Amino acid sequence: MDLHAKIMIAMSWIKFAVPAGVLVTASLWSTIPAAAKPEYTRRLKQSCEVCHPPDSRALNEAGEYFRDHRSLDGYKPRSQGKKSAEAPSKRK
Numbered sequence: 001m002d003l004h005a006k007i008m009i010a011m012s013w014i015k016f017a018v019p020a021g022v023l024v025t026a027s028l029w030s031t032i033p034a035a036a037k038p039e040y041t042r043r044l045k046q047s048c049e050v051c052h053p054p055d056s057r058a059l060n061e062a063g064e065y066f067r068d069h070r071s072l073d074g075y076k077p078r079s080q081g082k083k084s085a086e087a088p089s090k091r092k
Helices: 003-030 036-042 063-069 078-091
Strands: none
Touching: none
């Protein structure tokens, strides 16, 4: 095989490898790791709805607490106090 043929083979390989490498690197950099994982529900022995509203990826108050503290230990819902305070006024 002459030098020209070897160069052409190398060039065709580079034309494929460089864009493929750029795409792989970009796709790995652009992925955002999922924060909610099934192992959280197994470890905490809680359902997904404890931290997320139904059919949503958004975080509720408990989910924000877990995000900040990596645990639900010490979590006290603020919204329960507000609801119980509002309940007697609605009955009147």
